[in-house]
Amino acid sequence: MSIHRPGVRIVPIHGKTPKIHESVFIAPGCTIIGDVEIGEGSSIWYNCVLRADVFTIRIGERTNVQDGSVLHCDPPRPGDPEGSPLEIGSDVLIGHMAMCHGCVIEDRGFVGLGAIAMNKSVIGSDAMLAAGAMLTEGKVMEPRSLWAGRPAKPMKELTDAAIMGMRAGVMHYAENAKHHAEALANSPT
Numbered sequence: 001m002s003i004h005r006p007g008v009r010i011v012p013i014h015g016k017t018p019k020i021h022e023s024v025f026i027a028p029g030c031t032i033i034g035d036v037e038i039g040e041g042s043s044i045w046y047n048c049v050l051r052a053d054v055f056t057i058r059i060g061e062r063t064n065v066q067d068g069s070v071l072h073c074d075p076p077r078p079g080d081p082e083g084s085p086l087e088i089g090s091d092v093l094i095g096h097m098a099m100c101h102g103c104v105i106e107d108r109g110f111v112g113l114g115a116i117a118m119n120k121s122v123i124g125s126d127a128m129l130a131a132g133a134m135l136t137e138g139k140v141m142e143p144r145s146l147w148a149g150r151p152a153k154p155m156k157e158l159t160d161a162a163i164m165g166m167r168a169g170v171m172h173y174a175e176n177a178k179h180h181a182e183a184l185a186n187s188p189t
Helices: 160-186
Strands: 009-011 031-038 049-059 070-072 086-088 099-101 145-148 153-157
Touching (some): 086 099
Parallel strands (some): 009 031, 031 049, 049 070, 070 099
Antiparallel strands (some): 145 153
16 A cells, blocks of 8 residues: 655666654655565655665664655675675654764664764664764764763763653654644645
8 A cells, every 4th residue: 555645756676665654753754665575664854865776774672763855875895795785773862963883782772863873884773873972983882971072982871761752753753743733644745
């Protein structure tokens, strides 16, 4: 079943068409290209680009990718037979204008506003890459850690309160996506 998503460009390429669960909220202005899969209850906010033209992008359930973010990947090639797919778990928060490129974000990971996560880097579960930080190629953030800076370095272990705040953010975006979907359905074109 095809869902009508006004103002959204969903582009098949190289024989690959994005697979998007019917419950996913995708805001106008987004472009989703190629071998992308997005799980139940996730949300892709205004003017994001998810471009899986050379390899795969996988997004779990209840994950939100906020306004203006760019997601991409790199293919396998000589010297790098594994390539750099983009793998994003469930209950992940990706802040406005973040760039996630060929990295892994484990369940409940957090990418701050304007942060960059590069090829083969890993953001562990319940870990936070601070706003404006740049996680360079191959760096691995342990679960529950906070990294900041350019290049990002470990700062501290996150408290239970900080982790609960991130989980509240996931619930907020899931609920807010429903309100935006309703508002868009009822707004004049």
